[in-house]
Amino acid sequence: MQAIRNFYKSVIGMSVYLKLPIFFSVLICCMNAKEVRIAVSDLLADTVVDTLMLHAQEKDLQFKIDSIGSLPALDKLNAGELDMALIAIPRRSTQPSSNYQLYPFAYSTSIIAVNVNNPLDEISINRLSGTFGSHEELSLSKWSEIGLSGWGNRSIKPIVGQLEGSISLELFKHVALEDGKIRSTVSLLKNNAALSIISNDVAAIAILPTNPQDRYIKVLSVAKEQDSPAFEPSDDNIHYGDYPFRLSFYIALLKSEVPNLAHVVEALLSDSVANVLSDSHFVPIPYNVRQQLQMDLTLRSKRVVK
Incomplete structure (x- = not known):
């Protein structure tokens, strides 16, 4: 467990190397809209924040986006202080509570x-x-x-x-x-x-x-x-974990919010985001896996009563 925490610390420390602040917050507002609290791993911030901002504007949503390390994001997630997070979860590490749904998003590799x-x-x-x-x-x-x-x-x-x-x-x-x-x-x-x-x-x-x-x-x-x-x-x-060098990034959100926020997850699983990930030294999840997840999310989002 200590080795995993040390690895997490080294990953979190990369924010300095990335020339990103350790913490920043983006608030995208629409009057009378429900605020959606999202944390994005500082390793992923450059690749996904623009997509989230554009999606919020298109859907008239209010997003509060924090770029922080995966370990503090996981703590906030388990404490109920977030609605969604994009985080790195190494193997054998602490998992989000059972109240959260995890969707695979991308990988770092060697x-x-x-x-x-x-x-x-x-x-x-x-x-x-x-x-x-x-x-x-x-x-x-x-x-x-x-x-x-x-x-x-x-x-x-x-x-x-x-x-x-x-x-x-x-x-x-x-x-x-x-x-x-x-x-x-x-x-x-x-x-x-x-x-x-x-x-x-x-x-x-x-x-x-x-x-x-x-x-x-x-x-x-x-x-x-x-x-x-x-x-x-x-x-x-x-x-699928056959190649041993990988760090997994997941989209995590409250299970109760999946029908309401499925469209956000779908946007993050789009081909355009996958292309940005590939150009930014990440490996997106395979195309067929993304397609299946998007189909499932579309079905779940249609259950929301307008």
Whole structure:
């Protein structure tokens, strides 16, 4: 539990890195409209606040939108101080009370990549720990130690590509290193610099915030255990939890308010928001899942008596 809270703290602390205030409030008003209290994770604020503001104006609604960390938002949600929240919920963490309905919204992830000419196609979390971690029982520094025959003593060159606002490194450390430290020999670079190295150096391996669109870079499948199946970071594999590096973001709202606020959730699950998420180093939930949720929400919203 302490490791989860530490990870939460590192995620919340990213608000400074995002150049966002730790707390801000947007009030969108219409006279005599019922106020809807919404909290948005500061990691998501740039991608969804504009959509919420536009939707409030179109529907003549009054939204009070607070951009805060997921942990305080979860506390406010459970205390009944919010009607809706967009929050990150790591696995094994505290869940909202049973009074709330959760809808999957998006994911942050960590991508593992090598040069296209590297024969490696998959890797286990254990070997990633040995490659990037500083205090691992299994310390790997040569490609031959990962099983690449004919590579002799060629050294592994571990690097990390970083984008402003991304938590891919923190997520990697949480999952693979159990919140441990990255070893000092790992190069921390801007994402474009990391992509340039990977596309030109067959000995490099990188942690990246997004799926690279470069024919000289190969994305590795990752296995949770050494002898378990490895999964590529496709939208489906991330959504269903087969790919191990993911932080889930949910739309949470009072179950009693689902019929009244279903249209807000539908707007957040639109194709336009999914495109914004994809352009902002997030992975939206798969298209077919969004379509099914939207159909269900439409049916529930029609039950509201006008």
